[in-house]
Amino acid sequence: MISFTDQTGIEELRHRLRLDPQVIRRLRAVYLRSFSGLDAALGSLPEGVRCEVSAAVRFHELDWVETVHSDLDGASKVVFKTRDSRRIESVLLRIKTGRSSVCVSSQTGCVAGCLFCATGRVKEVRNLASSEILDQVIQAGEIFQSEGRRLRNVVFMGMGEPFHNTENLFAALEQLRSSGGFHLSDRHLLVSTLGIPEGIQRLSARFPRVGLAVSLHSVRQDIRDELMPFCRQWPLSELRAAILDRNTVHGQPVMIELLMLDGLTDTEADCAALKEWLTGLQVHINLIPYNPVAADHAVVAGRLLRESGEKRVGEFLAELKDAGFKATRRHSLGADILAACGQLAR
Numbered sequence: 001m002i003s004f005t006d007q008t009g010i011e012e013l014r015h016r017l018r019l020d021p022q023v024i025r026r027l028r029a030v031y032l033r034s035f036s037g038l039d040a041a042l043g044s045l046p047e048g049v050r051c052e053v054s055a056a057v058r059f060h061e062l063d064w065v066e067t068v069h070s071d072l073d074g075a076s077k078v079v080f081k082t083r084d085s086r087r088i089e090s091v092l093l094r095i096k097t098g099r100s101s102v103c104v105s106s107q108t109g110c111v112a113g114c115l116f117c118a119t120g121r122v123k124e125v126r127n128l129a130s131s132e133i134l135d136q137v138i139q140a141g142e143i144f145q146s147e148g149r150r151l152r153n154v155v156f157m158g159m160g161e162p163f164h165n166t167e168n169l170f171a172a173l174e175q176l177r178s179s180g181g182f183h184l185s186d187r188h189l190l191v192s193t194l195g196i197p198e199g200i201q202r203l204s205a206r207f208p209r210v211g212l213a214v215s216l217h218s219v220r221q222d223i224r225d226e227l228m229p230f231c232r233q234w235p236l237s238e239l240r241a242a243i244l245d246r247n248t249v250h251g252q253p254v255m256i257e258l259l260m261l262d263g264l265t266d267t268e269a270d271c272a273a274l275k276e277w278l279t280g281l282q283v284h285i286n287l288i289p290y291n292p293v294a295a296d297h298a299v300v301a302g303r304l305l306r307e308s309g310e311k312r313v314g315e316f317l318a319e320l321k322d323a324g325f326k327a328t329r330r331h332s333l334g335a336d337i338l339a340a341c342g343q344l345a346r
């Protein structure tokens with residue numbers, strides 16, 4: 001069977017069935033842009049070919065398992081099963097009417113093993129195919145559509161490190177922004193990375209206007225090395241150079257993600273070092289409250305990982321703003337359903 005997002009396969013099918021290109025364009029618009037679902041998509045086809053198309057094309061790559069709604073906020077976690085029986089998760093974020101976002105996974109786990117992240121503890125990791133990444137968007141779009149909402153943003157902040165799956169990430173981005181595909185604006189696509197300099201360079205070269213977020217968390221090399229052991233191979237100076245390069249390619253600020261950990265990333269010294277490190281870069285700082293991960297006994301620099309106090313986060317934020325930085329704090333949604341940042345894993 002041909003996956004619906006396999007453009008070459010669909011083009012071959014179109015030839016075989018002698019369909020006008022316009023018919024496929026309409027089918028894509030109904031299925032990928034309006035998210036009207038399978039019946040409507042098939043209904044857009046000439047009657048004579050509906051059966052053949054539905055027999056030849058696989059419209060969904062992932063089996064939907066369950067949707068868990070948060071009682072705290074507008075978030076839902078959607079659990080999917082891949083065809084090889086891996087479980088992956090996406091998060092639907094209903095921030096305000098008309099501003100719906102989906103947070104998608106790029107891998108079934110993550111080999112980076114950051115100490116604070118549940119995804120990093122999943123043992124068997126494989127890359128998701130672009131069709132599996134895109135089906136998370138299709139199914140999210142259909143859920144939003146059934147609620148009278150519209151999917152606007154796709155953020156790669158789910159399970160996995162996007163730059164460990166760069167080819168499939170790029171293939172997915174290509175279709176998300178294509179006018180013949182999902183037709184989403186580059187400004188509404190965002191890739192979050194643990195900070196792989198080469199990946200940042202490649203994204204900037206190929207998709208200069210797609211948003212970039214970097215999980216910086218600490219500019220103290222020893223603390224960052226402990227929190228994110230996988231990142232030891234790139235000194236912070238190399239990461240800074242990649243962000244600086246990116247700034248020269250495109251004027252949109254890079255989002256800097258900072259996990260607020262009590263006594264580890266939120267001290268006076270951290271704030272001072274951060275301000276110095278970021279001076280000269282065009283960034284938007286996003287302070288992320290730490291979402292506790294079950295059975296968390298990780299110790300860094302002699303301290304257990306604990307979320308920063310509310311007051312401390314406020315002071316940290318104010319200090320950055322006073323220094324002239326654009327900074328906000330993230331209200332991580334879905335904490336009660338383990339859908340918040342870093343909690344995705346089964």
Ligand code: SAH
Nearest residue numbers: 117157160161192193194215290291341342
């Ligand atoms: N691998 C990519 C994208 C997925 S993680 C990355 O690391 O950027 C998405 C974001 O969630 C990252 O900024 C990550 O640092 C953050 N995160 C991970 N675990 C978290 C936790 N327990 N609490 C809050 N944020 C967490």
Ligand code: SF4
Nearest residue numbers: 110112113114117120
């Ligand atoms: Fe992987 Fe990102 Fe989790 Fe680190 S924070 S383990 S890079 S998913």
